[in-house]
Amino acid sequence: MEPINYSEKIPNNVNLAGDRTLQRALEHWQPNYLKWWSEMGPDGSQDFDVYLRTAISVDPSGWAHFDYVKMPDYRWGIFLTPSDAERKIHFGEHLGEPAWQDVPGEHRANLRRIIVTQGDTEPASVEQQRHLGLTCPSQYDLRNLFQVNVEEGRHLWAMVYLLHRYFGRDGREEAEALLERRSGDADHPRILGAFNEQTPDWLAFFMFTYFTDRDGKFQLCALAESGFDPLARTTKFMLTEEAHHMFVGESGVSRIIQRTCDAMNELQTDDVAKLRAAGVIDLPTIQRYLNFHFSVTIDLFGADQSSNAATFYGAGLKGRFEEGKRADDHRLHGQTYKVLEIVERRLVEREVPMLNALNEVLRDDYIKDSVGGVNRWNKVIEKAGIPFRLVVPHKAFHRKIGTLANAHVAPDGRVVAEAEWNAHVREWLPTPEDRAFVASLMGRVVAPGKFANWIAPPLMGINKQPVDFAYVRFN
Amino acid sequence: MSCDGRLWVPAFAGTTGVLREFSFIVIGVGRHGVATFAGERVMDAPTAPGAKDVLRQHLIDPEICIRCNTCEETCPIDAITHDARNYVVDPAKCDACNVCIAPCPTGAIDSWRQVVRTDAYTIEAQLAWDALPPQQDVGAAESPDIPQEVARITAVATAGQGGAAAPPWSAAHPYVNLHTLARPAVATVSGNFRLTGEGASSDIRHIVLDFGSTAFPVLEGQTIGIVPPGADAQGRPHFVRLYSVASPRDGERPRYNNVALTVKRVTEDHDGRPVRGVASNYLCDLEKGAAVNVVGPFGTNFLMPNHPGSSLLMICTGTGSAPMRAMTERRRRRIALKEGGELMLFFGARAPEELPYFGPLQKLPRDFIDINFAFSRVPGQPKHYVQDVIRARGKDVARLLQDDQCFVYVCGLKGMEEGVTEAFRDICRHYQLDWDVLLPAMRDKGRYHLETY
Secondary structure, eight states: OOOOOHHHOOSSSOOOGGGHHHHHHHHHHHHHHHHHHHSSSSOOOOEEEEEEEEOOOSGGSOOOOOEEEGGGGGGBBBOOOOOTTTTTTTTSSTTBOOSSSSOOOGGHHHHHHHHHHHHHHHHHHHTTTTTTTOOOOHHHHHHHHHHHHHHHOOOOOOOHHHHHHHHHHHHHHHHHHHHHHOOOOOSOOOGGGGGGSSSOOOHHHHHHHIIHOOOHHHHHHTTTTOOOOHHHHEEEEEEEHHHHHHHHHHHHHHHHHHHHHHHHHHHHHHOHHHEEEEEEOOHHHHHHHHHHHHHHHHHHGSSSSOOHHHHHHHHHSSSSTTGGGGGSSSTTTTOOEEEEEEETEEEEEEEEEEEGGHHHHHHHHHHHHHHHHHHHHHHHHHHTTOHHHHHOOOOTTTTTTSSTTTOOOOTSBBOOOOOHHHHHHHHHHHHHHHHHHHHOOOOOOOTTTTTTTOOOSSOGGGGGGGSSSSOOOOO | OOTTTOOTTTTOTTTTOOOOOOTTTTEEEEEOSEETTEEEEEEEHHHHHHHEEEEEEEETTTOOOOOHHHHHHHOOTOEEEEOSSEEOOOOOOOOOOTTTHHHHHHHTTTEEEEEEGOOOHHHHHHHHHHHHHHHHOOOOOOOOOHHHHHHHHHHHHTTTGOOOOOOOOOOOOOOOSSSSSSSSSEEEEEEEEEEEEEOOOEEEEEEEEETTTSSOOTTTTTTEEOOOOSTTTTBBBBOOOEEEEEEEETTTTTTSSSEEEEEOOBBBOTTTTTTHHHHHHHTTTTTTEEEEEEEEEEEEHHHHHHSTTOEEEEEETBBHHHHHHHHHHHHTTGGGGGOOEEEEEEESSSSGGGGHHHHHHHSSOTTTTTEEEESSOOSSSOOOHHHHHHOOOOOHHHHHOOOEEEEEEEOOOOOHHHHHHHHHHHHHHTOOOOHHHHHHHHTTTEEEEEEEO
């Protein structure tokens, strides 16, 4: 058999060809990755030519190289943003020291854990989304799904590169394990809860890419501040791709809302049954999906008080969102932050040491960012002249992690009794009937320029191509 | 004769080499009229007295933007900022370097409005927008997207087909005018090789320019502008010269940020009087490692189709063939994909030794490209012009003209235009087709592209 030329096969700017050990390690891992992709990657897509964006270098012109690619032949590359020899650690106890180019022994276990946790989400989302191609609402959307999928694959490569390059045998074992866990598998689940949920339909997919990939953005932003320079440089480049995923989510939900509003105005009704009969997704259902995905995603930030978060920060492993832009001492000793807890059936704020509350800090930054997009969705509704507004639920709503886990809190932030929760939960979270209805709309539309009835076409195509461009060739 | 063995040009062995050469065209700024002198046609862009200072203002479409911060992160001069509502571009800072365009996941970044410079939308105004304002009438005579002189030359070049035709539906989106006269890209010469034989009357060169880390994306059929250094006898800067790229979009060397030009050294004018073309001699004399100012890319119409099964019918003479080489090479690199479609080339020159890349061209597989040469000055042989060979292949040409998947490209000197059109007309007559119906139909579908000079 022809040996694979890895330096040729894997676009990279890390001088892969110059590191035989690393190259051998990846030679060993890559066939397993491709096996995983063929088993768990997008269902039935192996022979399609897809109009994809491939990163071929880290400079702006290299981020967006568009061409038709067969997905198994996608060139998953390894890219780090250029290094800055002067870069210093800019937070925590090592503030002012040169950034680490290698893993400091005392932080090895923690760094590995951070990288594995991040890395595990990447194949997980591919697994969660693997059947969606069978019910795509258009070629355009199918292409966007596949773009998201291959980039999640590339992010896995990015994390595996770090594991192989810096963590020796442990790293290689972790890299193998990343291919062995399965989303939703009872025996070998993915590490984080939200990544074991199903993504059964396209509304869920768009909500996932809007909310859950935004969690990815915030985690990556926090890691891009890391004192471990290779991690910072890897995650910084991953962020450019993450932006596309959030675009898919934000514009996808927006287009669903647009279509629903159009139908409401055509039919002059807000009657859910009539709208469902007309084949569009009613706004209250969209609100319930939003509630679900938002609440599941904010759990991903972890417990509101966490000594691990304090350790990661103090050690310089993981910063805050936009750490470099903040004007404080970047050590945070003696500073406090408000977290929520329930006292006598009321939510109250309590001041705790900020170092222990860094998960909550990141969660609050995330919430602020999420609200922005929801407001933009509301603009679509407002423009259509419809008196309905989507609302981001209270952050205590439907939590499973931290102090607020399993508390009964309504979307408006009222602590309610279990009876009231049970009486209203069907108004707050998607019901099996909601999901069945949305699932009933999911039929495959693949004629160029045609869109399923429940979603409006996008405002513009990908890479300035027309909306009816042949984004996927089915061969 | 063949170039084999004598010429070694890296990374294009086995490719077709054809060339379009514009070095006899000089475009001036600041003077009026069109003049021909010294073998170089001069066209000037008249400057409108009292014209308003129009700015092509870079904006971000708030309806499409998802506030991902990629543009702000990318901007090398911090011209982009945001609040909780919008991302906006500071008109006082943005120099339209376009580095932010490609990374934007939504396309919102690629929004522009012509405004009178003093009335540019302020950051504060942009921050309050829910949607982009409509384009106001600013009295600009022409789109400032493309320099006036480039618009002029394009108009002349495509006059033969009644103006620029639509590009093929599956053409890739071209970038244009990324680098302006005010801010040219600086390329490095990474190769300069003579292509024509020792005995040939012309010195045609293959020049490779490397853009290093500067973005300069070009598609086959696009042109780039070369700015020769120095000034003319009157002390004015030299005019821009346009050259068609001879390499495919992924670089002369695949995945390198370089382009190839095919440049003929101009030593005499159209009437045979000795003259020294400024740009062509500048380029032909460049040594490896030299720096060159480049503007562009230009051209949004003369582009190749990208869909599988599309065919190319290419007709060129001597200096008109660079885009054909680029397109052919693009297809050659994708042979393994078995995308179908056929390539047919008609290539006219005085003699084989005058024909750049003659050897590599002949090595291309017959089932990949159907090549038809026409030589007009081979001793002892009758003169063959390109239209003669087209007529001889009438049956295949008629079939391709009627094939909706076939796209036709004609490029060369003005003189070839009439002959080629007449050949098409004759063939149509013979096969019961109406050229006068077929031509507009082809143009509407982006299937007919003619550029002659």
